[in-house]
Amino acid sequence: MAILKVENLKTHFFTEEGLVKAVDGVSFELERGKVLGIVGESGSGKSVMSLSIMKLIPYPGRIVEGKIYFDGKDITQANESEMQSIRGNRISMVFQDPMTSLNPVFKIGFQLVEAVRVHKKVSKKEALDMAVKILKEVGIPDAEEAINRYPHEFSGGMRQRVMIAMALINDPDILIADEPTTALDVTVQAQILDLMNRLKEEFNSSIILITHDLGVVAEMSDEVIVMYAGRIFERGSVEDIFYKSRNPYTYSLMRSLPRLDVDQKRLQPIKGNPPSLIRLPQGCPFHPRCELAKDICKKKVPELLKVGTNHYSYCHFAAELEFNGGKVGTHS
Amino acid sequence: MEPILKVKNLKKYFPVKKKKLFERRKYLKAVDGVDLEVYPGETIGLVGESGCGKTTLGRTILKLYQPTEGSIIFDGKDIAKIRGKVLKDFRRQAQIIFQDPYASLNPRMKVKQIIEEPLIVHGYSRDEREKIVDEIMESVGLNPEHKFRYPHEFSGGQRQRISIGRTIALRPKLIVCDEPVSALDVSIQAQIINLLEELQDTYKLTYIFISHDLSVVRHISDRVAVMYLGRIVEIADKKEIYEKPHHPYTVALLSAIPIPDPEKERNRKRIILKGDLPSPINPPSGCRFHTRCYKAKERCAKEEPKLVEVSSGHSVACFYPENT
Amino acid sequence: MEPKELEVIEEIEKLEEKALISPNRQILNRFKKNKTAVFGLIIVVILIFVALFAPFIAPYKYDEVNYSESLKPPSSKHLLGTDILGRDIFSRIIYGSRVSLEVGIIAVAISVIIGVTLGLISGYFGGWVDALIMRLVDITYSFPFLLFAIAIMTILGPGMINVFIAIGIINWAWFARVTRGSVLSAKEQEYVLAAVAMGASPGRIMFKHIMPNVIAPVIVGAALNSGYAILAEAALSFLGIGVQPPYPSWGLMLSDARNYISTAPWMTIYPGLAIALTVLGFILLGNGLRDAIDPRLKI
Numbered sequence: 001m002a003i004l005k006v007e008n009l010k011t012h013f014f015t016e017e018g019l020v021k022a023v024d025g026v027s028f029e030l031e032r033g034k035v036l037g038i039v040g041e042s043g044s045g046k047s048v049m050s051l052s053i054m055k056l057i058p059y060p061g062r063i064v065e066g067k068i069y070f071d072g073k074d075i076t077q078a079n080e081s082e083m084q085s086i087r088g089n090r091i092s093m094v095f096q097d098p099m100t101s102l103n104p105v106f107k108i109g110f111q112l113v114e115a116v117r118v119h120k121k122v123s124k125k126e127a128l129d130m131a132v133k134i135l136k137e138v139g140i141p142d143a144e145e146a147i148n149r150y151p152h153e154f155s156g157g158m159r160q161r162v163m164i165a166m167a168l169i170n171d172p173d174i175l176i177a178d179e180p181t182t183a184l185d186v187t188v189q190a191q192i193l194d195l196m197n198r199l200k201e202e203f204n205s206s207i208i209l210i211t212h213d214l215g216v217v218a219e220m221s222d223e224v225i226v227m228y229a230g231r232i233f234e235r236g237s238v239e240d241i242f243y244k245s246r247n248p249y250t251y252s253l254m255r256s257l258p259r260l261d262v263d264q265k266r267l268q269p270i271k272g273n274p275p276s277l278i279r280l281p282q283g284c285p286f287h288p289r290c291e292l293a294k295d296i297c298k299k300k301v302p303e304l305l306k307v308g309t310n311h312y313s314y315c316h317f318a319a320e321l322e323f324n325g326g327k328v329g330t331h332s
Numbered sequence: 333m334e335p336i337l338k339v340k341n342l343k344k345y346f347p348v349k350k351k352k353l354f355e356r357r358k359y360l361k362a363v364d365g366v367d368l369e370v371y372p373g374e375t376i377g378l379v380g381e382s383g384c385g386k387t388t389l390g391r392t393i394l395k396l397y398q399p400t401e402g403s404i405i406f407d408g409k410d411i412a413k414i415r416g417k418v419l420k421d422f423r424r425q426a427q428i429i430f431q432d433p434y435a436s437l438n439p440r441m442k443v444k445q446i447i448e449e450p451l452i453v454h455g456y457s458r459d460e461r462e463k464i465v466d467e468i469m470e471s472v473g474l475n476p477e478h479k480f481r482y483p484h485e486f487s488g489g490q491r492q493r494i495s496i497g498r499t500i501a502l503r504p505k506l507i508v509c510d511e512p513v514s515a516l517d518v519s520i521q522a523q524i525i526n527l528l529e530e531l532q533d534t535y536k537l538t539y540i541f542i543s544h545d546l547s548v549v550r551h552i553s554d555r556v557a558v559m560y561l562g563r564i565v566e567i568a569d570k571k572e573i574y575e576k577p578h579h580p581y582t583v584a585l586l587s588a589i590p591i592p593d594p595e596k597e598r599n600r601k602r603i604i605l606k607g608d609l610p611s612p613i614n615p616p617s618g619c620r621f622h623t624r625c626y627k628a629k630e631r632c633a634k635e636e637p638k639l640v641e642v643s644s645g646h647s648v649a650c651f652y653p654e655n656t
Numbered sequence: 657m658e659p660k661e662l663e664v665i666e667e668i669e670k671l672e673e674k675a676l677i678s679p680n681r682q683i684l685n686r687f688k689k690n691k692t693a694v695f696g697l698i699i700v701v702i703l704i705f706v707a708l709f710a711p712f713i714a715p716y717k718y719d720e721v722n723y724s725e726s727l728k729p730p731s732s733k734h735l736l737g738t739d740i741l742g743r744d745i746f747s748r749i750i751y752g753s754r755v756s757l758e759v760g761i762i763a764v765a766i767s768v769i770i771g772v773t774l775g776l777i778s779g780y781f782g783g784w785v786d787a788l789i790m791r792l793v794d795i796t797y798s799f800p801f802l803l804f805a806i807a808i809m810t811i812l813g814p815g816m817i818n819v820f821i822a823i824g825i826i827n828w829a830w831f832a833r834v835t836r837g838s839v840l841s842a843k844e845q846e847y848v849l850a851a852v853a854m855g856a857s858p859g860r861i862m863f864k865h866i867m868p869n870v871i872a873p874v875i876v877g878a879a880l881n882s883g884y885a886i887l888a889e890a891a892l893s894f895l896g897i898g899v900q901p902p903y904p905s906w907g908l909m910l911s912d913a914r915n916y917i918s919t920a921p922w923m924t925i926y927p928g929l930a931i932a933l934t935v936l937g938f939i940l941l942g943n944g945l946r947d948a949i950d951p952r953l954k955i
Contacts, residue, residue: 016685041517041518041519042517155608155609156608157608158608185381185382185544185609186381186544186546186585186588186589187381187584187585187588187605188381188608189588190587190588190602190604190605191604191605193590194602194604212517212518213590214518214592215589215590215591215592215597216590217592218590218591218592218593218594218597219590219591219594219597238594239594242592242593242594243594243595252519253518253519254592256518256519256521256522257518257522257547257592258521258522258525258545258547258548258550258551258552259547259550259551259591259592260546260547260550260574260586260589260591261591261593261596264551266526266529267522267525267526267551268522269519269520269521269522269523269525269526270519270520270522270523271523273487273488273489273490273520274487274517274519289519325592326592326593326594326595326596327593391849394853396849396852396853419855420855423853423854423855424855427853427854428849428850428853430846430849430850431846432846435845435846435847436845436846436847436849436850437847438845438847438865438868438869439869440868440869441868449851449854449856449864450854450855453854453855453856453857453860454854454855495850498850498854502854
């Protein structure tokens with residue numbers, strides 16, 4: 001059974017300038033032990049979606065519709081104290097910037113111990129042992145000594161390891177990683193991704209990996225969700241998305257990327273800009289930028305169509321299209 | 333062909349604040365002895381991780397920072413020590429594009445004012461300015477009718493176009509592009525890269541393209557220089573460096589970048605480097621990369637390898653290079 | 657969890673920006689919603705109106721002496737009563753608003769010009785220039801305000817213009833410090849580096865590129881400072897080293913009223929009220945502007 005099931009989730013922000021439908025009717029399932037990659041550009045709603053799952057939506061936003069079943073229970077109905085027992089314990093999060101996610105005035109050992117003792121009745125000594133063990137696990141050298149250091153005494157990569165340690169210390173069912181390597185250098189990114197891959201097997205946690213980097217998605221994910229303008233544009237296995245995409249946005253995105261592995265003469269960008277969520281275009285929100293747009297796309301909002309086993313696409317022409325974005329450039 | 337820019341033994345040190353009163357003053361050696369030649373019309377990619385000194389190098393070449401040591405020969409003249417009118421004349425010919433399209437445009441100036449500012453500074457008449465601003469806006473893909481708008485009314489990609497417009501207004505010969513697409517959305521990056529390529533063709537521009545993104549650099553560059561802790565460790569033609577990287581750091585860097593092709597990705601061998609970048613205040617002895625290198629031997633900690641040409645146009649600073 | 661939330665709010669702010677509402681428009685909208693700020697603005701507008709049209713509003717001339725009407729309480733003939741010389745208090749308050757407004761504008765203008773210029777130079781050039789100017793600021797701050805003012809007034813001699821100069825000279829330090837702070841952060845912006853790269857001169861960079869971005873705190877500070885300057889003028893005039901008779905300054909009127917507090921309290925109450933209301937008006941306006949422009953401004 002899926003550990004997480006999201007049904008028609010809508011998270012809207014009621015701003016002074018207008019209604020922002022940051023997440024607008026999103027449904028998906030996450031299986032135990034799987035990695036779900038969520039890709040999208042800024043304003044696609046990918047970050048708000050993860051905050052919705054944690055029920056940490058900042059003012060002036062709120063969940064206006066939909067259900068989030070975590071381990072069979074709808075947590076949209078859960079109260080704050082129930083959520084507190086879930087956050088950091090059964091669902092935990094790693095953010096992009098490890099500097100601002102750790103409290104600068106406490107030693108990391110203390111912060112890890114707190115993370116344990118909020119949720120489990122263990123002695124300080126036991127909690128400290130757990131902290132040292134998990135720090136070793138994530139590759140912090142001299143873990144026994146490292147617990148006495150403050151966050152600023154670590155490099156960016158090491159801090160992100162500490163963040164991951166803190167997220168994993170309670171053995172969560174789900175780890176949500178929101179752009180966990182975006183602020184890091186590529187060689188350090190490689191270390192962190194390697195670490196996450198290893199931990200996934202050890203802890204058997206499910207991971208939701210939110211990123212704008214299609215390379216990271218290709219490396220890490222079992223399943224992929226492509227988001228645009230607050231909606232799921234395509235959902236499927238990593239092979240479906242990269243080699244048998246049924247959605248023009250997914251394909252355009254992959255085709256616009258400069259590649260490390262192939263020579264390209266000219267890049268093929270997507271024209272225009274991502275839309276303002278306050279003033280979404282009529283019909284399909286991607287149609288002004290879509291090369292294949294027809295009349296119907298300007299008028300009618302598409303539906304998320306099932307195009308294969310666990311493969312869905314949000315496009316009027318999903319049934320007729322198939323793209324191989326992963327091998328783009330190799331042929332041309 | 334004569335290089336348009338020839339950098340020799342360039343150094344830029346920044347003084348570090350003393351922590352103790354009687355401590356000897358320390359220096360952050362951001363650029364520590366760089367030799368580089370740039371030829372007219374080419375794009376040279378400058379890659380490396382944060383703290384490698386690539387941004388400082390770009391800014392020192394443009395004299396935004398006063399070099400600590402070394403010479404910068406631009407168009408046959410050493411500009412390392414010039415000032416006043418000569419410097420202003422150099423500024424007309426060498427320009428910069430910044431990474432952040434939000435921080436690099438003055439929020440209190442209209443697009444027209446932003447693009448015409450360099451023209452005012454260099455004494456163009458009002459009529460000339462009017463004409464050039466319209467021309468420039470069209471050539472960077474902006475609607476000249478929008479020239480009385482403020483930067484905040486534009487998206488990130490459009491703002492980067494404004495920034496590029498300001499840069500090319502004076503028709504410079506050399507442009508340092510400092511991470512010009514890193515802050516942009518994936519779907520917009522390609523637009524800006526294409527624009528830079530078009531402008532290069534139209535105006536015969538020479539680019540120094542600074543980026544941490546090796547995919548972007550592969551696409552846009554003719555030659556690529558890899559920097560580590562203030563030094564160039566490898567420099568070669570694009571094809572060479574991506575297909576036959578010599579320096580272990582280059583090899584590791586290339587292998588670290590995930591490719592958006594799951595099949596290929598699964599079958600790749602990844603070199604995971606140990607540890608983090610050492611401090612540029614106290615760089616390691618010998619080869620600066622030896623503390624993280626998977627091939628390091630005793631010699632690497634003692635002796636510093638020089639950047640030597642191993643095949644035509646391909647230089648590397650390593651005792652035990654790969655792929656040779 | 658806080659940083660993430662901030663990030664999302666920033667994301668929303670970006671969306672707001674995309675909705676093409678200019679920053680100035682947003683400031684105006686926020687200001688209009690703030691009732692106390694609008695109240696402050698109304699007081700200031702009334703003050704300006706009264707000062708401009710004083711001869712038309714005042715029923716008597718400010719120096720019109722009438723001994724037969726000496727020390728009369730408020731009546732229909734003299735709305736707020738009369739003083740020892742039988743001068744109409746209401747009319748004198750009306751004319752007195754001119755002094756207050758002039759102090760509020762001229763004295764603050766002097767502080768702004770000196771303070772912003774030195775602040776720009778200090779922040780932009782740094783080094784020993786910065787150190788020198790900032791030590792000057794410290795010295796100015798370290799003197800008690802009134803003592804300093806009295807010292808300057810003794811040197812310059814009494815008189816309206818000299819009051820402006822004295823108050824202006826003392827208050828510059830505040831503007832210098834705020835401007836310097838804003839310059840230091842604006843200087844790090846890449847658009848300033850871009851201006852250097854295009855070959856712009858330091859003067860042009862300071863005044864064309866940096867100054868417009870430090871103006872917000874200066875406007876807020878000017879409004880707040882106007883209130884304090886008016887208060888300072890009243891104090892100096894009260895002490896007899898400010899505005900000289902027979903011209904009516906509210907401070908001077910209070911000074912005249914000292915001996916009659918029990919017999920003719922209207923002589924004290926109404927000028928006092930005028931001062932309090934005006935100062936309140938400027939301070940509410942200043943606070944309102946700060947909240948509208950940027951609530952995080954450290955003023």
